[in-house]
Amino acid sequence: MESTKGVLSHLSALEQWAIGRKVQPLQRSRVEELQARVEALTAQRDRLKAEIHTLKDIVKRKERQINQCTEEEETGVNDSENEQLLKLLARQMQLKELLHAHHIIGGYDIIETQSRDCVCVTLTTAYNGVYLDTYNLELKVKPTLKIIRHNVPPFIALSDLARQADIRDDLRGFLDELSMHLNAFVGRRQQLSLVKELHPWAVVMESNMLCSLLVLMLRIPGKKAELLCTLKYMDHTRCLPTEVHFDCEDEKIPESPEWKNNLKLLMEMPVHRVLDTMKTMSHIG
Structure with a gap:
């Protein structure tokens, strides 16, 4: 009886040992799988951290570039405004010089022609601040001052005005008188045009x-x-x-x-x- 128990105990021990040998490899395989999973997740975490760091760095650089571009644009605008202001000041000085020269010659545009002994005088007309017609006279300077060509309307007695003002001795007086006649004419003509248009x-x-x-x-x-x-x-x-x-x-x-x-x-x-x-x-x- 005791021998039978001993055999059964031995057989039970062998069975337990066999089961243990089957389970142990399974446990080791599961552990290894979990360890591999942990390693993979750790690697993925590190990779994500690296990507996040890289993205933050890119964002910071973009922000610096945007701020730099904004500063450059603002500086550029200021430079452009300063440059424009300088140009306007230069233009103002130029206009002052032209006005001074314009005043010296009596307020009329006088330019040289291809002929050295002739000049061209331009008279501009206006009414109520609106520029209208422009008239020109070509004057021969030598040996005596006289009118060669012009586009003054024939119904304005140009020769009579030149004789009355004595163009040789008082050119500015003659141009002033002619300018008054021309501006009055275009003013009356403009009034007539407005009457027909508005009434x-x-x-x-x-x-x-x-x-x-x-x-x-x-x-x-x-x-x-x-x-x-x-x-x-x-x-x-x-x-x-x-x-x-x-x-x-x-x-x-x-x-x-x-x-x-x-x-x-x-x-x-x-x-x-x-x-x-x-x-x-x-x-x-």
């Missing part, structure tokens, strides 16, 4: 090349009457008329206070502006 209901019945005569047909609302307005510009150096006259079948209309006031306005203001006032007051329409 089509004011019919232009008569005018001339010099724009020294203007006759308008005006309709008076409410009275079914028409009135002729005649403006004469006898002073060819001015844009305003020297004489204004009204003609109407109803003789009471020109003698009325409102039309006497209209006549006064036409003597003191440009005709297109007076027509605006008359229209607003319902004197015409």
